[in-house]
Amino acid sequence: xxxLLQGRGAVRKRLLFFILLGWALLIxxxxxxxxxxxxxxxxxxxxxxxxxxxxxxxxxGQVSLGSGAIMAVxxxxxxxxxxxxxxxxxxxxxxxxxxxxxxxxxxxxxxxRLSGPYLAGTTLALAVGVPALANQFNFLGGEQGIFFDVxxxxxxxxxxFSQDKWFFWISSFLALVSIFITSNILKSRFGRTWxxxxxxxxxxxLAGIHANRMKILAFTLSSALAGLAGAVxxxxxxxxxxxxxxxxxxxxxxxxxxxxxxxSLPGVMLGAVILVAIPEIADLxxxxxxxxxxxxxxxxxxxxxxxxxxxxxxxxxxxxENIRRILHKKSAH
Amino acid sequence: MIGKNRRKRTWFAAAVLAAGSLFATSVPxxxxxxxxxxxxxxxGITLPLTGGASFGYKKVGDAMNAYFEYVNENGGVxxxxxxxxxxxxxxxxxxxxxxxxxxxxxxxVFALVGALGTANHKAVAARFGLQRNKIPDLFINTGFSGxxxxxxxxxxxxxxxxxxxxxxxxxxxxxxxYPNKKTALIYQDDDFGxxxxxxxxxxxxxxxxxxxxxxxxxxxxAAKIVSDLKTLGAEVVVTFGVxxxxxxxxxxxxxxxxxxxxxxxxVGSDATTLRSLGVPAQVIxxxxxxxxxxxxxxxxxxxxxxxxxxxxxxxxNVSFDNNVLVGMNTAMLTVQSLRAAGKNLTRxxxxxxxxxxxxxxxxxxxxxxxxxxxxxxxxxxxxIGKYDSSLVMKPVSGTLEVWTTDSAKGxxxxxxxxxxxxxxxxxxxxx
Numbered sequence: 001x002x003x004l005l006q007g008r009g010a011v012r013k014r015l016l017f018f019i020l021l022g023w024a025l026l027i028x029x030x031x032x033x034x035x036x037x038x039x040x041x042x043x044x045x046x047x048x049x050x051x052x053x054x055x056x057x058x059x060x061g062q063v064s065l066g067s068g069a070i071m072a073v074x075x076x077x078x079x080x081x082x083x084x085x086x087x088x089x090x091x092x093x094x095x096x097x098x099x100x101x102x103x104x105x106x107x108x109x110x111x112x113r114l115s116g117p118y119l120a121g122t123t124l125a126l127a128v129g130v131p132a133l134a135n136q137f138n139f140l141g142g143e144q145g146i147f148f149d150v151x152x153x154x155x156x157x158x159x160x161f162s163q164d165k166w167f168f169w170i171s172s173f174l175a176l177v178s179i180f181i182t183s184n185i186l187k188s189r190f191g192r193t194w195x196x197x198x199x200x201x202x203x204x205x206l207a208g209i210h211a212n213r214m215k216i217l218a219f220t221l222s223s224a225l226a227g228l229a230g231a232v233x234x235x236x237x238x239x240x241x242x243x244x245x246x247x248x249x250x251x252x253x254x255x256x257x258x259x260x261x262x263x264s265l266p267g268v269m270l271g272a273v274i275l276v277a278i279p280e281i282a283d284l285x286x287x288x289x290x291x292x293x294x295x296x297x298x299x300x301x302x303x304x305x306x307x308x309x310x311x312x313x314x315x316x317x318x319x320x321e322n323i324r325r326i327l328h329k330k331s332a333h
Numbered sequence: 334m335i336g337k338n339r340r341k342r343t344w345f346a347a348a349v350l351a352a353g354s355l356f357a358t359s360v361p362x363x364x365x366x367x368x369x370x371x372x373x374x375x376x377g378i379t380l381p382l383t384g385g386a387s388f389g390y391k392k393v394g395d396a397m398n399a400y401f402e403y404v405n406e407n408g409g410v411x412x413x414x415x416x417x418x419x420x421x422x423x424x425x426x427x428x429x430x431x432x433x434x435x436x437x438x439x440x441x442v443f444a445l446v447g448a449l450g451t452a453n454h455k456a457v458a459a460r461f462g463l464q465r466n467k468i469p470d471l472f473i474n475t476g477f478s479g480x481x482x483x484x485x486x487x488x489x490x491x492x493x494x495x496x497x498x499x500x501x502x503x504x505x506x507x508x509x510x511y512p513n514k515k516t517a518l519i520y521q522d523d524d525f526g527x528x529x530x531x532x533x534x535x536x537x538x539x540x541x542x543x544x545x546x547x548x549x550x551x552x553x554x555a556a557k558i559v560s561d562l563k564t565l566g567a568e569v570v571v572t573f574g575v576x577x578x579x580x581x582x583x584x585x586x587x588x589x590x591x592x593x594x595x596x597x598x599x600v601g602s603d604a605t606t607l608r609s610l611g612v613p614a615q616v617i618x619x620x621x622x623x624x625x626x627x628x629x630x631x632x633x634x635x636x637x638x639x640x641x642x643x644x645x646x647x648x649x650n651v652s653f654d655n656n657v658l659v660g661m662n663t664a665m666l667t668v669q670s671l672r673a674a675g676k677n678l679t680r681x682x683x684x685x686x687x688x689x690x691x692x693x694x695x696x697x698x699x700x701x702x703x704x705x706x707x708x709x710x711x712x713x714x715x716x717i718g719k720y721d722s723s724l725v726m727k728p729v730s731g732t733l734e735v736w737t738t739d740s741a742k743g744x745x746x747x748x749x750x751x752x753x754x755x756x757x758x759x760x761x762x763x764x
Contacts, residue, residue, distance in 0.1 A: 033438065035434070035438045035439055038434065135549065143452070143522070143548065144426070145426060145452075149459065163462060237426075237430050238456070238459050239460065241426055243427045
């Protein structure tokens with residue numbers, strides 16, 4: 001029975017699960033409105049972004065507040081590729097992954113010696129600075145940004161196939177593929193090595209693990225995921241601009257990861273749903289508080305911040321951990 | 334084993350929740366008459382209510398609403414009341430996209446009207462395929478000349494004269510009035526600024542110095558820009574920016590006693606807004622600028638008088654300025670467009686109505702409207718004015734001279750346009 005947990009059997013089961021999930025999304029996609037399809041695409045985007053945080057922080061223990069910056073790198077890479085080279089969509093996303101992975105490798109090498117608050121501070125500076133770089137260089141489009149046009153859905157899908165549905169399909173497909181790959185990596189010895197480093201870096205080194213190298217690898221792979229998420233974000237907006245990757249995005253991602261359980265991958269979908277739901281909830285609440293536009297603008301940010309504080313205080317490992325503890329206590333009696 | 338089951342359960346639960354949360358089916362209404370019911374017509378606008386460009390512009394939405402309320406109380410449009418849904422886009426493209434999404438798909442508006450901001454609206458038009466999905470996009474609050482391109486923006490009806498037109502007309506004026514002076518242009522670093530530079534280039538006018546600014550940093554950059562121009566010895570400075578940026582520049586200039594002849598681009602020239610930004614009155618007095626509407630303080634103008642009354646009654650505690658005038662003027666044109674489309678109101682009929690009858694609509698504009706089956710261009714000209722000591726803009730030569738042109742290489746010509754009389758009580762009765 002134990003052998004089912006490792007080896008090809010588990011991978012095959014996971015593959016089947018993801019294929020079934022893909023089917024379900026296909027069917028759902030046919031039945032919902034454009035608004036929901038757009039939200040679905042957003043959820044897919046957040047799923048990929050949260051996965052990058054789970055890998056980096058949950059597994060290898062490196063705290064990064066700069067996911068937004070890496071997403072920007074990926075987004076701009078994809079937009080520039082499509083706009084300037086007119087390549088097919090998949091190539092643009094591939095470029096996003098490669099460029100942001102490279103960026104992550106360099107960043108990881110620089111950050112490998114930092115830890116805790118120092119790493120957090122460095123990545124925070126990136127989150128603020130990198131999107132603003134676009135204003136300095138003309139080819140990056142400045143404040144206006146660059147259009148990210150993946151084109152219309154293929155004609156064989158018919159004229160009723162909306163742009164939103166097309167984005168939903170592409171986003172969901174990329175989310176499924178990247179989560180599948182990530183979950184395999186995390187279940188492998190790479191994942192266990194990272195967890196060892198996170199638990200006790202020195203002990204891991206003594207056990208023969210090259211901590212620095214593995215940390216850089218974690219940064220690279222996590223950045224690849226974040227870059228892909230950034231490209232998906234750009235596609236959904238048909239635009240990459242500094243305003244699409246604000247500081248609040250990095251904070252929202254960290255909050256989502258903590259809420260959903262930072263050290264386990266399955267929670268990323270739940271975290272993504274929560275992140276997309278927050279502005280909707282804020283709208284409802286703001287509607288009840290009177291129609292002030294200022295409230296509607298700032299309420300989502302407030303909710304995210306409050307949730308982050310609450311979850312860090314009460315459920316630092318995610319609500320799953322607390323639930324498990326309660327159930328365990330119950331069963332022990 | 335236990336770990337595996339729990340993990341699997343979490344995956345399943347998360348997946349089901351994610352997929353299930355998308356379930357909110359809605360049968361799409363007939364797109365052509367979305368937003369129209371027997372009692373109501375829903376329209377939507379995105380503009381900056383908060384943020385770095387909101388000063389002044391944020392009044393436009395409420396001003397439009399005030400006029401719509403006036404019309405609603407007097408029978409509406411064939412018995413239907415107009416409901417304008419106003420969304421704040423903070424002058425950010427990303428927000429413009431998300432708020433327009435709500436307008437089009439949650440609120441399901443019939444048409445977009447008065448969308449503000451060049452970069453924002455380009456992003457929105459691209460993202461939502463306004464042309465492809467035949468969504469009427471009326472009287473946008475941006476003068477970017479590219480929006481008149483019918484192949485790309487066939488359902489978009491600009492109203493403001495384009496920035497390229499303004500550049501050409503100002504170029505002619507600068508050449509004639511200030512032929513040998515050191516001149517400078519301050520412009521925004523995006524398509525809005527690029528458009529006016531095209532106009533100046535077509536008008537064959539060269540500035541001694543051209544300076545770009547970014548809305549994100551103008552508050553801190555203004556001092557340096559002004560001191561550089563002072564060092565240069567600029568005698569005439571043309572500011573082509575949003576009101577907040579213009580206010581920052583004028584304020585910085587006042588602080589270092591730099592007083593060239595100011596020529597204010599129409600977008601940022603409203604005196605009331607500039608005053609509320611802290612610009613001293615004596616800096617604004619004497620400044621020149623281009624306008625296509627009567628001065629908002631000219632109560633001898635029948636349109637201004639009526640709009641001021643509507644503002645007092647339906648838009649309490651809001652001071653009447655150029656932004657309010659523009660808003661109400663646009664609203665009046667919107668009402669006429671809806672009326673011209675007929676009682677059987679569809680998007681296609683609205684677009685067709687503006688093309689065939691738009692040039693005859695009554696409006697406060699002192700320049701003609703140019704809508705036709707082959708042109709989506711709205712106003713196409715300006716008169717040049719100068720602020721007097723009480724901050725009322727008067728024609729610079731004493732008598733009103735209106736100049737019209739196009740956004741391309743056509744000449745700047747004097748226009749004999751006679752503005753149509755206002756419908757009684759400002760309530761359109763056209764069909």
